[in-house]
Amino acid sequence: MAVVASAPGKVLMTGGYLVLERPNAGIVLSTNARFYAILKPLYDALESDCLAVEWMDLKVNSPQMSRETTYKMSLKDFTLQCSSESKNPFVEYAVQYSIAAAYATLDKNKRNKLLKLLSQGMDITILGCNDFYSYRNQIEARGLPLVPESLAILKPFTSITFNAEESNVEDCKPEVAKTGLGSSAAMTTAVVAALLNYLGVVDLPLYSTNQKNDKSLDLDLVHMIAQTAHCIAQGKVGSGFDVSSAVYGSHRYVRFSPNVISSAQEDVDTTPLDEVVGDVLKGKWDHERTNFSLPPLMNLILGEPGSGGSSTPSMVGAVKKWQKSDPKKSKDTWNKLSEANSALEAQFNLLSKLAADNWDSYKAVITGCSMLKSEKWMEQFSEATHVEIVKALLGARDAMLKIRFHMRLMGDAAGIPIEPESQTRLLDVTMDTEGVLLGGVPGAGGFDAVFAITLSDSSTNLTKIWSSHNVLAMLVREDPHGVSIESDDPRAK
Ligand SMILES: Nc1ncnc2c1ncn2[C@@H]1O[C@H](COP(=O)(O)OP(=O)(O)O)[C@@H](O)[C@H]1O
Numbered sequence: 226m227a228v229v230a231s232a233p234g235k236v237l238m239t240g241g242y243l244v245l246e247r248p249n250a251g252i253v254l255s256t257n258a259r260f261y262a263i264l265k266p267l268y269d270a271l272e273s274d275c276l277a278v279e280w281m282d283l284k285v286n287s288p289q290m291s292r293e294t295t296y297k298m299s300l301k302d303f304t305l306q307c308s309s310e311s312k313n314p315f316v317e318y319a320v321q322y323s324i325a326a327a328y329a330t331l332d333k334n335k336r337n338k339l340l341k342l343l344s345q346g347m348d349i350t351i352l353g354c355n356d357f358y359s360y361r362n363q364i365e366a367r368g369l370p371l372v373p374e375s376l377a378i379l380k381p382f383t384s385i386t387f388n389a390e391e392s393n394v395e396d397c398k399p400e401v402a403k404t405g406l407g408s409s410a411a412m413t414t415a416v417v418a419a420l421l422n423y424l425g426v427v428d429l430p431l432y433s434t435n436q437k438n439d440k441s442l443d444l445d446l447v448h449m450i451a452q453t454a455h456c457i458a459q460g461k462v463g464s465g466f467d468v469s470s471a472v473y474g475s476h477r478y479v480r481f482s483p484n485v486i487s488s489a490q491e492d493v494d495t496t497p498l499d500e501v502v503g504d505v506l507k508g509k510w511d512h513e514r515t516n517f518s519l520p521p522l523m524n525l526i527l528g529e530p531g532s533g534g535s536s537t538p539s540m541v542g543a544v545k546k547w548q549k550s551d552p553k554k555s556k557d558t559w560n561k562l563s564e565a566n567s568a569l570e571a572q573f574n575l576l577s578k579l580a581a582d583n584w585d586s587y588k589a590v591i592t593g594c595s596m597l598k599s600e601k602w603m604e605q606f607s608e609a610t611h612v613e614i615v616k617a618l619l620g621a622r623d624a625m626l627k628i629r630f631h632m633r634l635m636g637d638a639a640g641i642p643i644e645p646e647s648q649t650r651l652l653d654v655t656m657d658t659e660g661v662l663l664g665g666v667p668g669a670g671g672f673d674a675v676f677a678i679t680l681s682d683s684s685t686n687l688t689k690i691w692s693s694h695n696v697l698a699m700l701v702r703e704d705p706h707g708v709s710i711e712s713d714d715p716r717a718k
């Protein structure tokens with residue numbers, strides 16, 4: 226029986242860099258761009274009950290990268306032997322940690338069933354939605370216009386463009402031309418979820434369009450294993466907002482204390498992996514997760530400026546260096562950023578409340594503003610309830626302008642392009658478009674996609690403006706669903 230699990234990509238709307246340190250919060254929106262892991266046994270089940278299996282065969286397929294890798298995994302110490310050069314550490318650690326978690330959590334009665342499943346080997350196919358990658362080159366090569374309709378023509382799960390190797394060194398470009406939706410976190414989470422579900426450790430819900438199940442203990446287990454595997458594969462402990470949103474969907478995130486994972490990193494060479502994972506599962510996971518969703522009638526839009534993306538770890542390194550070299554100024558900038566982040570969150574929460582309290586007024590204001598530039602919003606309305614809503618919209622814009630200002634200051638001081646000049650020009654035009662509430666650089670910034678929040682049906686205004694600025698509006702939208710089980714192979718849809 227195959228198991229198909231999926232996990233979403235994300236956009237960190239506020240909290241870039243700050244979310245690396247507790248108790249700063251980040252607001253992360255999950256998207257309808259998902260990674261899928263399709264897990265099947267390689268062989269039929271053994272007839273006999275004699276289960277003295279010591280090795281498990283593993284095959285990992287990544288059709289979009291034209292990669293197929295075979296491994297043998299020791300069931301004594303969970304080490305992997307790889308048949309070739311091409312490796313995928315995210316998937317490898319996800320497999321090792323998930324199987325070790327099954328050993329650590331399943332009682333003796335269930336061990337035989339586990340061994341039987343492992344003796345059948347595993348075939349894992351990994352697929353990422355097109356939105357995770359840049360297809361600009363392919364669109365240009367086909368002579369198609371830079372509009373979302375051209376992206377819609379591409380087959381689902383199209384092959385990925387690799388950045389030229391020289392540019393990886395000089396410009397700190399990532400390996401693949403990515404858009405910044407967090408491919409490695411969504412991929413790791415999907416693989417962990419598929420494995421834990423297949424091995425009977427968790428029983429995850431099916432993806433359904435109207436249910437958001439974010440309280441389950443099973444999700445917490447997937448979160449702990451995926452977070453640990455992802456950190457160890459990356460060789461660093463990031464804030465973890467990307468794995469958290471891949472598991473739980475959109476939310477307000479405050480990071481876990483790094484020592485829940487750093488002790489696993491230290492013990493991993495000296496202690497059996499199932500014990501290390503057992504300790505991780507018993508650790509004091511103190512991350513915070515609060516519900517957050519965009520107010521009604523607002524849409525998240527992403528634009529791909531076509532520069533191949535930026536490498537987040539090198540940007541984070543530069544900011545940390547600046548914090549050490551200039552503690553006073555960096556603290557001051559972070560305080561101002563933190564205030565602006567909180568202000569934006571407060572305006573969004575206020576708008577959600579105003580929508581709930583007085584839907585008709587809210588709808589009238591959002592629809593009215595969606596056709597106009599922001600400078601004209603206030604003069605349209607005189608009724609107190611309407612004016613209050615417009616004030617909240619303008620308050621959100623104002624907070625975003627402050628966030629952008631301090632992000633630029635941080636970039637200048639740290640010597641890295643957090644909001645590069647080209648993105649500043651683009652975002653100024655974006656925020657001056659009819660029906661656009663705000664726009665910014667998500668996450669670490671740089672040359673990944675930019676985001677905008679648009680009102681009601683106004684997105685096509687922005688799509689056209691972006692196209693005239695050589696920016697490709699992507700098809701991706703917010704979708705609050707976290708990790709799920711799928712009823713079918715996504716290629717069958
Ligand atoms: N479809 C895929 N199949 C296999 N591995 C993938 C796929 N997409 C991305 N990856 C892996 O994830 C890495 C990108 O992760 P990372 O640099 O952390 O970017 P992101 O910001 O998108 O998470 C790639 O270098 C590759 O190893």
Ligand SMILES: C[C@@](O)(CCOP(=O)(O)OP(=O)(O)O)CC(=O)O
Binds near residue numbers: 406463465
């Ligand atoms: C700087 C950060 O706070 C945010 C980075 O966010 P991105 O969304 O830019 O991340 P990538 O998916 O790796 O490109 C680092 C962190 O929180 O770990």
